[in-house]
Amino acid sequence: MFKVDLKKKILDANEQCAxxxxxxxxxxxxxxxxxxSSPGSGKTTILAKTITNLKxxxxxxxxxxxxxxxxxxxxxxxxxxxxxxxxxxxxxHLSAEQITAGLHNLPLDKLDVVIIENVGNLVCPTxxxxxxxxxxxxxxxxxxxxxxxxxxxIFSKSKALLINKxxxxxxxxxxxxxxxxxxxxxxxxxxxxxxxxxxGEGMQNWYDWLLDQxxxxxx
Amino acid sequence: MFKVDLKKKILDANEQCAxxxxxxxxxxxxxxxxxxSSPGSGKTTILAKTITNLKxxxxxxxxxxxxxxxxxxxxxxxxxxxxxxxxxxxxxHLSAEQITAGLHNLPLDKLDVVIIENVGNLVCPTxxxxxxxxxxxxxxxxxxxxxxxxxxxIFSKSKALLINKxxxxxxxxxxxxxxxxxxxxxxxxxxxxxxxxxxGEGMQNWYDWLLDQxxxxxx
Numbered sequence: 001m002f003k004v005d006l007k008k009k010i011l012d013a014n015e016q017c018a019x020x021x022x023x024x025x026x027x028x029x030x031x032x033x034x035x036x037s038s039p040g041s042g043k044t045t046i047l048a049k050t051i052t053n054l055k056x057x058x059x060x061x062x063x064x065x066x067x068x069x070x071x072x073x074x075x076x077x078x079x080x081x082x083x084x085x086x087x088x089x090x091x092x093h094l095s096a097e098q099i100t101a102g103l104h105n106l107p108l109d110k111l112d113v114v115i116i117e118n119v120g121n122l123v124c125p126t127x128x129x130x131x132x133x134x135x136x137x138x139x140x141x142x143x144x145x146x147x148x149x150x151x152x153x154i155f156s157k158s159k160a161l162l163i164n165k166x167x168x169x170x171x172x173x174x175x176x177x178x179x180x181x182x183x184x185x186x187x188x189x190x191x192x193x194x195x196x197x198x199x200g201e202g203m204q205n206w207y208d209w210l211l212d213q214x215x216x217x218x219x
Numbered sequence: 220m221f222k223v224d225l226k227k228k229i230l231d232a233n234e235q236c237a238x239x240x241x242x243x244x245x246x247x248x249x250x251x252x253x254x255x256s257s258p259g260s261g262k263t264t265i266l267a268k269t270i271t272n273l274k275x276x277x278x279x280x281x282x283x284x285x286x287x288x289x290x291x292x293x294x295x296x297x298x299x300x301x302x303x304x305x306x307x308x309x310x311x312h313l314s315a316e317q318i319t320a321g322l323h324n325l326p327l328d329k330l331d332v333v334i335i336e337n338v339g340n341l342v343c344p345t346x347x348x349x350x351x352x353x354x355x356x357x358x359x360x361x362x363x364x365x366x367x368x369x370x371x372x373i374f375s376k377s378k379a380l381l382i383n384k385x386x387x388x389x390x391x392x393x394x395x396x397x398x399x400x401x402x403x404x405x406x407x408x409x410x411x412x413x414x415x416x417x418x419g420e421g422m423q424n425w426y427d428w429l430l431d432q433x434x435x436x437x438x
Contacts, residue, residue, distance in 0.1 A: 006225065038257045039341050039370060040362025067342065069369050090372065092311065092342040120369070122258050123286065123311040123340050142361030142387070143259025150288050150339070151258060153309065168361070171390055 014128055017096035021103060021131025028108040031214040032116065034130050036154055037138035039120030042164040044072040046138065046197040047115060051079040054207055058214055060113045063102040065094040067119060082106055093125040094118050113214050126153040134159035134213070141165050141174040148182035155183045160191040162206060167196040233347055236315035240322060240350025247327040250433040251335065253349050255373050256357035258339030261383040263291040265357065265416040265425075266334060270298040273426055277433055279332045282321040284313040286338060301325055312344040313337050332433050345372045353378035353432070360384050360393040367401035374402045379410040381425060386415040 025032050035043055044064075051060050061082040064073040068087060076083040084102045086094060099116060106114065116132060118125040126135075137158040139147055142165055148155045155161065161183055163176065176194060183190055191209060195202035244251050254262055263283075270279050280301040283292040286309060295302040303321045305313060318335060325333065335351065337344040345354075356377040358366055361384055367374045374380065380402055382395065395413060402409055410428060414421035 038259060038339070038362075039366055040257060040359075066369060068371060069365075071365050071369060090342075092340070119342065120257070121311070121340060121342055123309075123338065124343065140259075140361065142359065142384070142391075143257075146288075146290050147258055150285060150290060152287055165361070168387065168390060171387060172361075 011127065014096045017100060018129040018131040021096055021099050022133075024100075024103060024108070025114070025131060025133070028111070030108055030111050030114055032114045032130075032132045033134055033136045033210075034116045034118060034125070034132035035136045035138060036118045036122070036125045036158070037120065037140075038122045038143060041120075041138045041140040041143065042197050043117050043120075043138055044075050046162060046164060046195070047117060048075055048079050049197050049200075049203060050207065050210070051076070051081045053203070054211070055080075057211060058112045059110055060115060061106045061111050063094075063099060063106070063114060063116045065098070065117060065119045067091070072117060082111075088119055092119055092121050092123075093128050094130060095128055096130050099130045113210070122147070122151045122154055126157055137161045139163055139179070141169050141176075142172050144173070145175045145178045145182075148179060148186060152186050155190065156186045158187065158190060160193065160206075160209060163192065163194045164197055166194050166201050167199045230346065233315045236319060237348040237350040240315055240318050241352075243319075243322060243327070244333070244350060244352070247330070249327055249330050249333055251333045251349075251351045252353055252355045252429075253335045253337060253344070253351035254355045254357060255337045255341070255344045255377070256339065256359075257341045257362060260339075260357045260359040260362065261416050262336050262339075262357055263294050265381060265383060265414070266336060267294055267298050268416050268419075268422065269426065269429070270295070270300045272422070273430070274299075276430060277331045278329055279334060280325045280330050282313075282318060282325070282333060282335045284317070284336060284338045286310070291336060301330075307338055311338055311340050311342075312347050313349060314347055315349050318349045332429070341366070341370045341373055345376055356380045358382055358398070360388050360395075361391050363392070364394045364397045367398060367405060371405050374409065375405045377406065377409060379412065379425075379428060382411065382413045383416055385413050385420050386418045 070085045073083045073085040135158040193206040289304045292302045292304040354377040412425045
C-alpha cells in the first residue's frame with residue numbers, strides 16, 4: 001500500500017522554512033528564543049518586565065502568537081518595544097512561515113534579540129521549529145509539579161526553564177525540587193530559573209542568562 | 220487542482236466514531252462529559268473530590284487522557300472509581316476511537332456517568348467530538364482573566380464552565396466578572412460555577428448541576 005506520512009511532510013516543509021529564518025537571524029546577528037508554555041503561565045508579563053529592565057542593554061522585539069486577539073501585543077507595545085501580532089485563527093501553534101512574515105516586519109538591523117511568544121499550549125508548539133536559537137519553557141507554580149513528567153517533550157527540548165509565580169509558592173502545592181529533578185532527568189543541561197515576574201524575585205538570574213546568550217552573538 | 224481537505228476528512232472519520240460512542244452511551248443510559256482545560260487547572264482534583272462526595276448518589280467512572288503517564292489514573296483509583304488510562308504518546312488530544320476502546324473497558328451497565336479527562340490543552344481537544352453529551356471547560360483563576368477572549372472555542376462549545384482555585388482569588392489578578400461576561404458573550408447559555416476543589420467552596424452547585432444532568436437520563 002502506498003502510504004504518505006503527512007505529519008513528516010508538513011514538518012519537513014516547516015523545517016526548510018525554519019532553516020531560512022535561522023540564516024536570516026544569523027546574518028543580522030539577532031538571538032532568537034521560542035517561548036512555550038500553557039495558557040496563563042505569565043509569558044507576556046515576563047516579557048514586558050524583561051524588555052523594560054534590559055532596555056539600556058538589549059534591543060528586544062517580540063513576535064506574538066495568538067489564536068484570535070492582540071491583547072498581548074498591546075501589552076508589549078506599552079514598553080516601547082517593536083511587536084508583531086500573528087493570529088493563527090484557531091491553529092494551536094505558530095509555523096516557521098508565519099515567523100518569516102513576522103521577521104520581515106521587524107527592524108532586524110536595530111535588534112539584539114527577538115522573542116517569539118508562541119500560542120499558549122504545552123504540547124503542539126514543541127514539534128514545530130521556527131528557526132530560533134533556543135526554546136524557552138515557562139511553567140507557573142500554580143500549574144502543579146507533575147508537568148515535566150506529564151508533558152516531557154518541551155522540557156527535553158528547551159535550553160532554559162522559567163518557573164514563574166514563585167510569589168504563590170506558599171499557597172499552592174508545588175514541590176520545586178521535584179520539578180527541578182524531573183526536568184533535569186529529561187534534560188541534564190537545562191538551565192532553571194525560579195522567578196516571579198510580579199515581584200521581581202529571581203528575575204536578575206534570568207536577565208543575566210539572556211544577556212549572556214545574546215552576547216555570544218554580538219552585533 | 221485536485222485538493223483534499225485533510226483536516227475535514229480526519230474530523231469526519233472521528234465524528235462517525237463519536238456517533239457510535241453516543242449510541243453506546245445512550246443505550247446504557249450513561250451521561251458523558253468531555254472535560255477540557257489547560258494543564259494544571261485542577262481537573263483531576265475536581266474529579267476525585269466529586270466522585271468521593273457523590274459516591275452515594277452517582278456511579279462515576281473516568282477515562283484519563285495523558286500524553287505519557289498514568290499519574291492521574293492512579294489518583295482517581297484511590298477513590299475506588301473505575302478508571303481507564305489512555306496514553307496518546309505525544310498527541311495533543313483524545314480521539315473518538317480511543318474513547319471507544321476506553322468505554323469497552325468500563326462496566327457501563329453499572330455506571331451513571333463517564334467523565335473523560337482530556338489531555339491538558341485549551342485548544343486542540345475542542346475540535347474532536349468524542350461522543351459526549353456535553354463539554355465541560357475548566358479554568359483556574361491563576362491562569363488569568365483574558366482566557367475566554369484568547370481561547371474562545373472551548374468557551375463557545377461547553378455546556379458548563381468550572382472556574383477553579385477560587386481560594387487563590389485574593390492573591391492573583393483575576394476579574395471574575397470579566398470572565399463571566401466574556402464567556403457569556405460567546406455562549407449565553409453557559410452555566411458557570413466558581414469553585415475551589417481544594418477548600419470545597421462552591422462545589423455543591425457543581426454537584427447539583429451534575430446530578431441534574433445525569434438525572435435527565437435515569438437508568
